Amino acid sequence: MKQTEYLPHIAYDSVIIGFTGDELKILIMEYHNTGLYALPGGFVKKNEDLNEAAKRGLEERTGLKNIFLEQFYTFGDTKRHQPEVLRTIIEANEKTPHESLQWLLDRFISVAYYALINYHDVVPKPDALSDSCTWYPLKKLPPLILDHADIVNRAIFALRENIDRKLVTVNLLPATFTMKELQHVYEAILDTNIRRTTFQRQMLASELLVRHDKRYSGKAHKAPYVYSFKAKKP
Amino acid sequence: MKQTEYLPHIAYDSVIIGFTGDELKILIMEYHNTGLYALPGGFVKKNEDLNEAAKRGLEERTGLKNIFLEQFYTFGDTKRHQPEVLRTIIEANEKTPHESLQWLLDRFISVAYYALINYHDVVPKPDALSDSCTWYPLKKLPPLILDHADIVNRAIFALRENIDRKLVTVNLLPATFTMKELQHVYEAILDTNIRRTTFQRQMLASELLVRHDKRYSGKAHKAPYVYSFKAKKP
DNA sequence: TATTATTGTTACAAATTGAGACAATAATAA
DNA sequence: TTATTATTGTCTCAATTTGTAACAATAATA
Structure with missing residues (x-):
């Protein structure tokens, strides 16, 4: 995960939603040895479409292709820049040299997506910095870093607006x-x-x-x- | 307009909509000596909220404060990176040293907003690179650079979706x-x-x-x- | 064979919408 | 003064959609 591959200051986060039969669940990542929880996300390669980047990250996390994925808002407040949180995550990481992750301390603007998938088709896979990627009931999420709780709330709001217009339920059944x-x-x-x-x-x-x-x-x-x-x- | 003030690779564009009494009009900028037309837009200062940046740009263009402004989509395809278009604009510009504008040739991801304003309250003001900022009927827009026509189309689509939910007409009357x-x-x-x-x-x-x-x-x-x-x- | 839990459909009232009719009225023309 | 004109506000009635409950059908079990 070298900085030179990616556009600086730009990230995406995905609210990946599945349905168990009686409740909605969301995929949440936990970072190694930190107790910090976050939405799965990633960065945009310098020669990659923004929406393609989000799709790529989603495939990496779920193993699924052709998933319903919709952009719903871009979060860019300055108060979401909390380098101490990222520093904790970087310093708890043993696999990657810390210097090569310093760029994560910069301010990021995050384009948010929600994805709808068939819960039973997925075996979630963690990424390099996290040691778990787990389904949580929407109503019982752990505390999330930065503004990720806001991102989830706005995702559900967008989903409700689209429930009839966009046939979103296809993807959950x-x-x-x-x-x-x-x-x-x-x-x-x-x-x-x-x-x-x-x-x-x-x-x-x-x-x-x-x-x-x-x-x-x-x-x-x-x-x-x-x-x-x-x-x-x- | 120095690069060091702004976050690189991130821009915003605004679809500023007014109502004359019988049709919708949109503010379009024309760049000096180029015949190129574009939506008014700008960049995000390093210590500024994204939405505040868009609001600031809107005030500069219209002179109005407290305008209804809503983010609706973020455009990030690689095909919107057309440095030759920006090169034309920069080279036609006589006021600013061209070297200081080279950063505009980078790839940009653009967060798009639509704004609703009272048409008769506004005297549009061009920015540094453009020599006019003029109302055009939505149905008779000039050809726009990059993906700005897509941005307008999606803005109108978002506006229609919000017409009842968000009381948007308040702002046009x-x-x-x-x-x-x-x-x-x-x-x-x-x-x-x-x-x-x-x-x-x-x-x-x-x-x-x-x-x-x-x-x-x-x-x-x-x-x-x-x-x-x-x-x-x- | 009766019972149970659920499903698909129908029936009817209540509410909303489509489409037109009509009276009210502000200015003008006669 | 009075008739005319264009537009506005409201009402009516039919058509459609929704809320609500009832009811018949049926797959397994007792």
């Missing part, structure tokens, strides 16, 4: 799913209860779904149909 | 206005015709407006009420 599973995604994102019959009526009227065979769960009740989205990921 | 004037703003932003009676019903039902006295225009018909917004600019 397996290829086929029941109406109840779809409803649970909506409820987790919007953090509300939704009336079952109204939801079902609206989803069917939207013409976005294809109905397939029933799924027999072994439970003592009527088996639900499964559905898929007509338009796959953009 | 004088303190009091008729229902028809308000409707014209909506029509200009959405680029559609709106049914008069439905619009009036919805606006009144929204409880956002205060009705004042009638305005006598001297025309041979019933005089309209004027309205103001209950909540002023955020």
Whole structure:
């Protein structure tokens, strides 16, 4: 991770969101021997598109390609420049010579993205400076460094705004799913209860779904149909 | 405009939008002796918040303070790096020694904002490198450098998304206005015709407006009420 | 065969919207 | 003074959408 490879002062951070079936989770990194938690992020190579950089970092962390990834805000307040935090992370790092990481102490402006992925497809991988990359429930995040809590909040806000306009739920579900599973995604994102019959009526009227065979769960009740989205990921 | 004052590789561009009464206009700069047109923009001082930098640039261009200004996207493709365009601008500039502007040839990532202002309040002022700063109708913009046309398109898209959620029309109208004037703003932003009676019903039902006295225009018909917004600019 | 939990659909009331009609009215023309 | 004109504010009624509950269908179990 040499400075000369990257544009100085520019970073990105990703809010990587998965859905377990009943709650949203977010990937959080923990840095070696510091107790400091942060969003996964990275830097932009000198000859690389900004959005490509974020996509590359996401692939490195999740192993997945073609993920739904959306830029939602750029954070550039001076108060996010806290070199002492980065110094702690650098000094706790044993693998890399500390001098080669001094550029991390500079002020950075961070372009933030949120990514939606299928929770069960992912085995998170830490990066060079961190020793874990773990799913945390959105409602039980550890304290995050710098302004990363703000970044998460704004990501969820952006996700809510896009829930109908951009078909974001496609990315959080397996290829086929029941109406109840779809409803649970909506409820987790919007953090509300939704009336079952109204939801079902609206989803069917939207013409976005294809109905397939029933799924027999072994439970003592009527088996639900499964559905898929007509338009796959953009 | 010395490099050492500013963060390298980081710029902002502003889509400054005004409403004349029947169409949207945008402020466009023309560079000395080049025939090149661009959005007004600038750079971020090393000890300045990103959003403050954009606000400062806006004040310099319009003379107005407390303007509605919203960040909507950050443009960072490599193809927006076209040093030959900047070279043309620098070489056509007679006032500043060219060597001190060489840093403008670097690759820049640009954080884009849109601003909404009262068209009639503004006397646009050019900056050091440009010799005009002029209103152009949104539908008749000159060809713009780099990806500035994309930036404008995305700004209008963001504005449309915010038209109801964020009360953006406040900023485009004088303190009091008729229902028809308000409707014209909506029509200009959405680029559609709106049914008069439905619009009036919805606006009144929204409880956002205060009705004042009638305005006598001297025309041979019933005089309209004027309205103001209950909540002023955020 | 009855029971249980859930699902898909229908029915009806309530609310919202589309589209037009109409009365009110400020200035002008007769 | 009175009729005319253009526009505004409101109302009406149909069409559509939503809220709410009821109900029938059904897969497994008791």
